[in-house]
Amino acid sequence: MKLLKQSLVLTLCCIAVFGFVYPLLIWGVAQVAGPNNGKGEVVEYNGRVVGFKLIGQSFTEDKYFNSRPSAVGYNAASTGGSNKGPTNPDYLSEVQARIDTFLAHNPGVAKSQIPVDIVTASGGGLDPHISPQAAYLQVKRIAKVRNLAENEVKALVDEHIDGPLLGLMGTSKVNVLKLNIALEKLAKK
Template sequence: MNEQAKNTSRFQLSSLMIPLRISIIFMIICGIIYPLASTGAAQLLFPKQANGSLIKDSSGQVVGSELIGQSFVDPKWFQGRVSSIDYNAAGSGSNNFGPSNPALIERTKASIEAWKAQNPDVPVSQLPIALITNSGSGLDPHITPQSADVQIARISKLTGVSPAELEQLVKANTEGRDLGVFGDERVNVLKLNIALSKMLGE
């Protein structure tokens, strides 16, 4: 191989090494250093949120997350919003039915009939629409204070807890607007039911 060919080969090898070194450097920075640093900072500054905003019961057992709703089948508990995915966090989303879709109309009618059966003392005219409609993610852990209040009559009958006590329980578990401005007042259903469970001594 003559000298010119050797120089050409060295130049080509050098040209390949530069982007290779840059790629390795960025893989180390972006793939190892940055994730470790951001994870460490999150664990240090926001450990609860970084670990899923988990909720524990009185015995210290994890019973859920502040961020993901759950289904409460027993009518003695406060109920959350309708979830077309049964609160399965592995596949969040809703069916996105339009208001004229027959499937949505039938599901809504079924939800209203279920409400009437479980809450005979509360007329349908007082039923908040949020209790019979799906949230965008299907995982909403909150309901409005009004959606909790209309369930008090049913829960009082089934648990023996007075309506006044349940009203105070809802107020104590009502979260205000973010920064006092953004969003609406809301109640985390899981937290509310944990508080109710403590009241019942369960």
């Protein structure tokens, strides 16, 4: 009985310290040091919030740089991946269908140029990035749909490539939302 009482009080103290004081301390630091006071960095366009910098969104129309497929349709209230195994026949035919769709929307692109990231779904379903290669392949289509010069659109992609950390570690990528906002601005000029 004494043991139980001791454990109860010790538990309550630990809840106070680790479940209450510690998170509030971190929250307090975020108010000062976190981007947008710890509420998540938002992206604005035309005076309204169009999304969060880190959270990918669905771009399927031909006039935008398309984002990666998502197993949850970029639903940021219920995230996840496809969890399909690499040999699952349903998965393989799904990828095949994505390849066919990509080719149909991007005439002139050779199949061997299509990078794997643009036809596979990410882990969280909210990947904000595509590979530079996936962006370059869409330049021709976008230039045509929007009546822009191809080299102008390509220059836009060049500007938005986010290289490896310190140039040394990690991957190269392009933030699709930022790239598309820049594209909208370019088209308005």
